Each structure stands twice: as structure tokens, then as C-alpha cells.
Amino acid sequence: MKRFGPFLFERRLAPPRSVVLGVSMLAVMLALLVGAAIFAGYGVNPWHAYATIGKSTLGSRYGLMEILRRAIPLLLCGVGLVIAFRAQFWNIGAEGQLLAGAVAATGMALFSGIPGPWLLPAMFGAGFFAGATWGMVPAFLKVKLRVNDVISTLMMNYVMIYIVEWLIHGPWKGPTMRGFAYTDTFPKAAWLPTLPLSRVHWPTLLIGVVAAILVALILNRTRLGYEIRVVGESEGAARYAGINFLRVSLWVMILSGGLAGLAGVGEVAGIHHKLLSPTQVSMGYGYTAIIVAWLARGSPVVAIVTSLLFGLIFAAGDVIKTVLRMPFQVTGVFNGLILFFLIGVELLMYWRVRLASRGERWTGKAGSSGS
């Protein structure tokens, strides 16, 4: 127990669900509040801004569809990151793994010659494989050479970004694209079907929801999931129990990278129908998914909800740009604010705060007695 001024902080080892939910909502609220200040600073009435955003996203069919479309890659990457974070593997590389999937899908669509109905499944397969491979490299480096996972996964993003740039400016540059840095447009067989009058490529959405449920089952009901949880919760106990770190880390990153790879397939096959500049393919979905996973607090099913929330923020970005005439980058500010407050309010989850009654004194930290 610690005391600051009139407040007593009591350590809480396992926060109840209601506290986790409440504290997470508080973080989002605080972010919206600071966001209001930013709108005001821009000369836009915050009430008007939020009302406009609400009406144009949640209030219209088109807006709702846009939320869904943005939520698809966030969901796939986010579920993958939930697995990684449960194993305390800090995968910051979903962006690169997503692009790896996009590259593999493009290769299949343009150059494989696989006939009609088999083409899309082959693209998803190749995308998963590519993302998984890109994810396994840091897993190897971490377990075998003790390379920091944050650094290696982050750096691999840049490698993949430049691979994509090289491909679209060089060997894969489309002859029919009149000098633009795109590949050729995919054949129709490589286009994902969308919900009518929208850009929601529903097969990928379906894959995302199924993946969330499957991952929940893997984590809670399989040997692998058990070992992932043990590794993540206590390295010492995992060593004591004879759990093979390499095997677990590889599986974690196969799943995590593979799911991000699927998101990349969805973006090129569902929306762009070609490979183009990395910032257009992904718009930072791989990074935003970190917040999606963090907010989901280790639950893949909750990631469905949180990815919708961030889909909303992305869709709001379009409204901000077109209706309110502010830069689209404001979405980045919102993402940053939410993450900032999420981490900031963590303290409240593990400490119960209350007013000290008179006579209560500071008891110091109860440490071990003796040597």
C-alpha cells in the first residue's frame, strides 16, 4: 500500500473484468476528449465534428460498410498479434507480414496460371505462407541468437516495404499502366466478391471472424495454446516444465505472421486488384493492429469488437478529410491518443485507489524478512 497525498493505492493482483472494461472505456473517452481539443484548435466545433463523423459513419449504410472494410485487415492482423502478445513475443512486424502476403498473392494472381476457381484459394494459401515465413525469421533470431523481437520485427517491415517498392518500380511494373508504379490489374478470377454497393470483400471478413474463434480455441483448448500461455506468463516456469521455446515461438509467429499475410491478400484481391505503393496497400493497418490487440487484452474474440472500433476511426478519417477538410493523418493522432491513454490508465487496473481515512499511515513496502 502506498500513499500519495490523501490517496491510498492498494495493489490489486487480478483486476475483475468490469474494472478492465471500465478502465479501457475511460482511456477511449479521454482520447476523444483530447481529440475534441484538437478539433477546437483547428477551428472546428468539436460537437459538430463528432456529430458529423457519427452521422457519416454509423448513420449511413455506406459509412457502416466503410467501417467493416477497414476492420477486415485490422481484425486479421489483430488476432495474430493477440497470439504473439500472449506469448510475450512483441511482434511489431504485422505491417511487413501483411505486405508479404500481398506480394505473394500478387505473384499468384499475375504469374501462376492457376485456373479460375482455384486461383483465390491459392492466393490465400500463398499469402499465409509468405506472412508466416516473414514472421518466422524473428522467431529464429530471438530463440537462437537472443535478438530483441521488437527490433527485428520492426526492421523487417522496412525490408518488406522496399521489396514492394522495388517490385512495383522494377520487375513487376505493369506494361499496361502507362508508367505508373503499379503492377498490372489482376484477372477477374483473382478479384474477391464484395457485398453489393460496397468495398467489403466478405470472404476475408469471414476468414477473420473464423480465425478469431479458432485462435480462441487454440489458446484455451489445445496443448500448443497451453504452452503459449505458459511461455508468455512465466519464462522460468516454462523452462522448468521443459517447454521447447523454439517450437512454441515458431508456431506463434507462423500463426501471427500468417494471419497478417491473409490480411494482405484481402487488400490486394478485394480492393486494389493490383499491387501498388505499400502505404496505399496497408495505410498502417499492421501498426494500428497493435492497439487493436492491446485493447482486446489477450482475447481474440474481443479483437472483433476492437477492430470495429478502429475501423470506425479509419472511416472517420475519410469523413474528416472530405467533409471537415482536415488532413487524414488525424486518424494517426487518434490512434496514438488511444494507445497513450490505454497504457496510461493501466495503473488503475492494478491499483485500487481510495481516500485515506484519518489515522491510516504509510506502511512501507512489505518486503521479505530476513536475508
Add this chain to the structure above:
Amino acid sequence: MAIRSIPKNSLGIPTTAPPLLKLRDIVKSFPGVVANDHVSLEVQAGEIHALLGENGAGKTTLMNILYGLYRPDSGHIFIKGEEVHIRSPRDAIAHGIGMVHQHFKLVYPHTVAENVALGLAGTPFWQPARVVERGLKELSERYGLPVDPRARVWQLSAGEQQRVEILKALYRGAEILILDEPTSVLTPQETAELFKVLSRMKQEGHAVIFITHKLGEVMEVADRVTVMRRGKVVGTLPTAETDKGSLARMMVGREVVFRLSKGECHPGEEALVVEDLHALSDRGIPALRGVSFTVRRGEILGIAGVAGNGQHELVEVITGLRRAQRGRITILGEDLTNRSARRMADAGVAHIPEERLRMGIVPGMSVEDNLILKKHHRRPFSRGPLLQLRKVHAFAKRVIEEYDIMTPSPRTPAKLLSGGNIQRLILARELSGQPGLVVAAHPTYGLDVGATEQIRQLLIRQRDAGVGVLLVSEDLEEIMTLSDRIAVMFGGEIMGVVSAGEASLAEIGLMMAGERRQAQEPR
């Protein structure tokens, strides 16, 4: 060995002068334990005063109070006859008290001089370390503490890092220096060097308080020794008027607290054979140097010894957590040298680990999940890739009852349980799989009386059921009450094996201090 040629009380301080430091009736309690129960202590200038006691005797708590890290519940501290109130380490330093912690408080990427300058008042804003460097040179020559002020701390050996800590305290003008288990991280050579420095400090008129549980060191460097047991002072004696045997008795206490009903031992076939085992410590120093012994089914072999003499490494090698460099481990008739921890567990080795919270349980996972750790990959808890949750649940329910684990529900996170219940959980998991060999490291350390007794009973029940038990403990009383035979480790070797019936505390104490047993070992 002996550096005792230096005359006692070399400054010839008259006995009528007030002692440099006096603690009177210090009381400090933590939830559930009284760590210091009316402790009084006097330390003179120019004296090395050893504070001796087992783990948990209250030595470190007392010194943390003196250094301002804890506030006592009641009691008084006098320095040079005047009462002082020490609220923080800053106060302690101002009163001339310095402390070298067991785990060094150094900034590793910084240089020696920078570490000394850190937090020091009166240094210039730019390059504070420069000013310190000159003073450091002089100090290190005066006390025989050679260390390069510009070396980066991470490059130094443990012994050198300790010198930095001592210099830090001396630079701040420490008259009273507290050393908490200073030799636990040192090689014998470094220890000898340290003792020279301490003697030098004594000659300069400093008082040194030396916390230890090693009898040999007390006899070697200390002028006087205060023995603590269970939060109380047992007595203070000049080392010249005592010996290791009587100190050991004072430390452990003569009374046997627990009456355990223990039947006769019926040793069966060999459960564990260790032959000429060699292994390195984490720091790459030989920790085991040719250890050989046998544990039979139906007996408890106790390994006694002060901490850091290879017991930790021995347990790790036997349970597959550390590689043996040489030698052989045969478990239940199977050669399992250097096999994985999982292979060892599957072969029937139960391991009750030393570090309960860091290794023994997964704190954030449920009691139920924790109960199947190490067995989760085998039937009945797994079939193919799937966990059999219903079987896990039934198993958890059964053993929670059988082993008396107090938990609100099997789904409660294990970290919410009390220490005794966590240890029951570990025992339930390890013993329920019908092991052939149980390796128990400090199984009752830090537990209350009730849990201690229950856990000792469980170990005896295992032995009676024909399981071989290897018990490693620093608690001599525990070793004496539980074991059928006792092996004593020192410096990575077995000093001797005695059967519990003929063992005397004095003899074991001597072996713990490094004297090899003369008589033939009973095999």
C-alpha cells in the same frame, strides 16, 4: 587462511566511551511474522562485527532498518551515544552509515567514477565524475581496493563491482559499513582479498558489520559475532571465545520443533545414482567438481551446506535444467545424463523447485492449469493436439481436496494463493504422478509452522511409499529431522555422508565449513 594476526581493538578505544553504534529494542513486524523482536546490538569503532543467522533470521531486516530502508515499529538507534532517527538511506549516509547490498546497486553502462558521483552532493554540473576520480585513486590506494575509475561497470568481475560499492560508501564518508552476504558472489581468492580490505578498514577505525550465514568466515575475520534466530538475538560473543560447533548450535537452536512420526527406513533399489558430476555455474565458474552419491528408493538423502556451494546447480543438473560437463546421472536404472527437463519429468522425476513463484507456478494462470504443468502434454490431459478439459477439471478437483489446497475455486489465478497453498499446489502436482524420485529444494523455506509440518509429512509419506527423496535445504534442523542419510556439500564437492542416527550437529557444522569427513563413508 587466517588474517587474525591484526590485534583486536587496535585503536585502543577505552571501554568507557559510548559505542559507535547502538541499537536498542528494535521491533519490526511484517504481516504474519515478527522479523525483529526486541533486537539490541552494539558495534565498536575498529571492530568487525559478524551478524550470523539462517535465512529468515532477521539479519537483513535489521540492517535495512539501520540503513533507512524500513522504519522500525519501535526501538532506538544511537550513534556515538546520541539518538538518531533514520528515515531514508540519505539520512543513513549523513550519519556515516554505508551499505553494500547483496545485489549491487550499480548503473552497469556507466564508469566506476560516474557510479560514485551519482547522487553525490557538491559535484559540478559538467563532468562530475572527473572530480571524483582523483579522490577515488587516493581511497583505493589507502584501502588496497584497486579499480580503474574509468572502467565501465559491466566489464568488471563481481569482486571488482563489490569494490566499487565499498568505494562508493567510503567516498561518502562511511564510518559504519554494512556488508550483506558479501562473499556469496565471490571466488575464494576474491574473498581473501575482501577480508584484507576489511582488516585495513578496521585499522583505520571503521566499524564493519558483516552479515553472513557462513561459520568459517565469521571465525576468520570477525572480532565479535551476534547470532540471530527467528528474529531474536541469541547472543553476542568474541570470536576468540567460541568455535564453529557452538555457533552452529546457537544458529539452529537445540530444540526440535516438530515431532515427526517417521518409521524405520527400508532402502530399496537405486533411484538416483550420480557419478563424478561436473557442472558450471551461471557465471561460468565450476560449481560441481566431481559429485557422487546414491539415493535409494524408500530413503531421504539430505544435502546440507551453506548456500552457494553447488546445491543449486546440483538440483538443476539432476532435473535437466543445466548441462553436466562430465559425469553420469542414472535415474531409476536409466542413463539420463543431459536429457531435457521434459524427458526427466516423463521418466518420473518430481521437482519441487527452490524458486516457487518464478519457476514452480505460472502466477497468472489458474490453479487448474498449474496443476497439469509438466503433464499437460501426456494422457489423460492431452489427446493429440487437444487438451482434455473435463479430465483436467476432475483431476484438479480431486487433488485440491486431497492436498488441502485452500483456493476459492480451481479457476482462481495461482498468484492469489498464500505461500503455503502455492507450495501445496506444487507438491500436489509433483507427487500425484507417482514419481520414482523426488528432488525437493528448500521445500519449507519461508512457510509458516502448519504448512511446514504438513509438507514434511508429505515427503515422509513419499519415502514410506518407496520413493527416493533428495532433499536440499539450508535449514539444518530440517535436514536432521527428515533425512535418513545426510551428505554435506562444500565448494562443489561432497565433504562426507553420515547416517542421520550417528550425525552430530558439530560434525555436520565442520563439514559445512569445508572439513572433509575422516571416517569411511557408509555407502
